[in-house]
Amino acid sequence: MKSFKIFSLVLIYLFLGSASILPSRATTSLSTASRLGVLKPASLASSRPARKTVSRPTYRDGFLRNRDSIIPPQGSGGVCGGSSNGCWGNFSIETDPETTWPNTGRIVEYNLTIVNTTCAPDGIPKPCLLFNNQFPGPIIEANWGDWLKITVNNQLQDNGTVIHWHGIRQKGTNDQDGVNGLTECRLVPGHSRTYMWQATSFGTSWYHSHASTQYGDGVVGPMVIHGPTSAGYDIDLGPVAISEIYRAGGSAALDTIITTQGPLKDVPGNILFNGMNVNPNGGGQRLQLSFEPGKRHLIRFINTGVDNFYKVGIDSHMMQVIAIDFTPVEPYTAQYVSLGIGQRMDVIVTANNTVGNYWLRAIPMSCVENNYDGKGIQNPIISYNGAPASLPTTTAAPLEDDGCLDEPAENTIPFVANPVDISNFDPRHLPVASPFQVTSNDEGRVFRWSIGNTTQNVDLENPILQRLFQGNSTITPEDNIIGVDEKDTWAFWYLQNNFYEPHPIHMHGNDLRILSTGQGQWDEDITKLSITNPMRRDTFMLPAGGYAVLAFFTDNPGIWLMHCHISWHISEGLSTSLFVRKDDIVPNVTIAKNIQEGCLAWDQFLQTDHGKTYPLLGSGV
Ligand SMILES: [Cu+2]
Structure with missing residues (x-):
């Protein structure tokens, strides 16, 4: 069967490779x-x-x-x-x-x-x-x-x-x-x-x-x-990527443990800033950023982790927030900013305090398991030029644990107003279930999540785009597809989280508008939706036991993943694929030749002893 499959893929590739039958493209798109x-x-x-x-x-x-x-x-x-x-x-x-x-x-x-x-x-x-x-x-x-x-x-x-x-x-x-x-x-x-x-x-x-x-x-x-930025700055200090480190066996091994034994097995060994930190037993190096007295410094915080949520701040300094994810916002000031996995916060900090050294902190909130509280000295240093080479003695500003919520909606106002038309408001309900156990053929008894009552498990050998370009309309329940067909209109849905942990939900290819979010069940009162200039971003926190009402504009045909960015959750199926304007994809999107070649190569790799040694566990994404 396998050799037949490879043979047919070769034929399909040759067929698609023939220029005369390539799908026509809109003039605005680039040719392959x-x-x-x-x-x-x-x-x-x-x-x-x-x-x-x-x-x-x-x-x-x-x-x-x-x-x-x-x-x-x-x-x-x-x-x-x-x-x-x-x-x-x-x-x-x-x-x-x-x-x-x-x-x-x-x-x-x-x-x-x-x-x-x-x-x-x-x-x-x-x-x-x-x-x-x-x-x-x-x-x-x-x-x-x-x-x-x-x-x-x-x-x-x-x-x-x-x-x-x-x-x-x-x-x-x-x-x-x-x-x-x-x-x-x-x-x-x-x-x-x-x-x-x-x-x-x-x-x-x-x-x-x-x-x-x-x-x-x-x-x-x-x-x-x-x-451009919504406020001026003098010095761009660049990204500060915050992540966790898991020591034993790496992420795949930990994923297997969590998948078979359940959540709460994922306490990180340390928190890293741009891939570095000291460890509690001595050793390692701190990240150090320099402040020029009196100058305005742009810092770009990114949560590149797999599980944790932080409040990020600098002792004795307020930050001016100018962008959230890729959305410039009306500048506002904050002592701490919320940073879920996949989220970004661009902030400007003016070096207006006494020349000295200050801690930069990422304090994990209670929605995650962590031995590290961010309040000690296992942190990066903000060092004013001219300060002595010594550790800071500053203390963390008070901070309330909000259970891992996004920045307050009243603070986050996109710089370019972008109203949402809700005249056709008919949201699709997508429940996010609590994890449950199932028996799988290759892994035994495992934990799974679902969104929209389905657990996603992608087909690594037959990606959806390739199927589409081959004229193969097969879609399986495990693809967990949501079709959105209408052009240049608003699509709506609401997520209801039925679990006591929040999820950082990331949408590919589109910025989501957050029309409403909160604890408990959504009350379905559309008069309370934020529509004149709602926050828009590509990753938002779905509150523990809470909801979010969302919209996006259907101007980008494609197959777009929407998923929880906690690695274990997406691996256990917490994702769905939005098939946006399926019929407009072939005319508007090119499929690069190397992607088809890639599928042939992947299929052949799976036939090798090497390929067979590493069976896929989990959803694949
Ligand atoms: Cu999750």
Whole structure:
């Protein structure tokens, strides 16, 4: 049977590879050849008609013939931020990046090689899987409107991989989203793949393996897309990626324990900041950031972890929040900011205190198991230039444990207002169940989660995009698909969490609007929905035993994963796939040739002794 399958895949590939029968493409999308080769120089700003519910300026006249015109001069954050549009040509913080972005004509290239190695992030060695032997991986950095061309070389000894670019909308490039089982097959050991996509949003994010729990062993890196900001700053200190370290056996082994024995087996060995920290027994190194007295410092916090939720703050300093995920917000001040897995917080901190040293803290909230409370000295140091080389003696500001909630809605106001039209409000109910035990053929008795009453278990050999492009309409219950067919309209649903733990829910390809969220059951009172300018972001906290009413605009055809970002939960099935405008995908999205080649290679890999040695456990994503 297997050899027959390979044979038919080869035929299908040859069939699809014939140019004459390739699906026609809209003129606005890049052809596969140009995506993987040379891009045309600067062209018209991308634009879509204004939504009927909101009048907005159009930016059709936003020519950027000279690509350099939006590259900010070195250290010019303060000039580019605030109300100044100087660095961004006809684009600014007033521009809505969901509809309008520059086409710089610039391609920024990166080469990432994933290796098995040993690392000692806090002085204690452990097995790691790393990008370019760095932890975290290199910063991927580009300007708003640039194209990224990133080649991934899989030098892992035993494991396939797939790399996802968190928060990137992938408009017209759904096949570059990096989700095995949905958009592509895993990349076989020894093989390479080039991803190419445009940075239509700007701000801070990260990239990571989406192959099971692999990123928990180090396959993560920060990403900065430079763009305008809602307040000025002087010095960009770059990303601070916060993650946990699990020592015994790595993430896959821990996942197996949790899957078979249940939750609450996941107490981390330490918390890391940009892949480093001291450990309680001595050894390791602290992250240190320098403050220039009197200057405004931009810090980009990212939770790149697998399980924990933090309140992040700096002793004796207030922070000005300017962006949440990829959404610029009206600046507001806070002592601590909430940071669930996958979430980002861009903050500006003015060095206006006494020259000295201060602790930067990430304090885990009670929704997670943690021996580390963040209140001691196992933390990074903020050191003013001119301060003595000594440990801070500062203490943590008081903090209330809110059980892992997002920032208060009244604080988080998107800078560009984006009303939601609820005239067709008919939300789909998606219950998120408590974990339950089932007996599986290959794993025995295991814990599973469900969303929309179904546990997702992706088909690694037949990703949904490939099926679509092959004209294969087979969808199984385990694909856990939600179809959304109507074009350029609002889609609504509400999640009801029936468990006592919150979930950080991440949506691919779209920013979710949070129309309402809270404890208990949603009261179904639509007059209380936030619709004039609701918070929008790609990752939000679904409260423990609570609900969230959500919307997104159907302007991005594709197969988009929505999932809990706690590694064990998604591995145990807490995910669903939104099939947005299925019939518009083939005309509007190219499928890169290398993805089809990738599925052939993956299928062949599974036939080898090597491939058979590592059976898939869990959902695959
Ligand atoms: Cu979860």
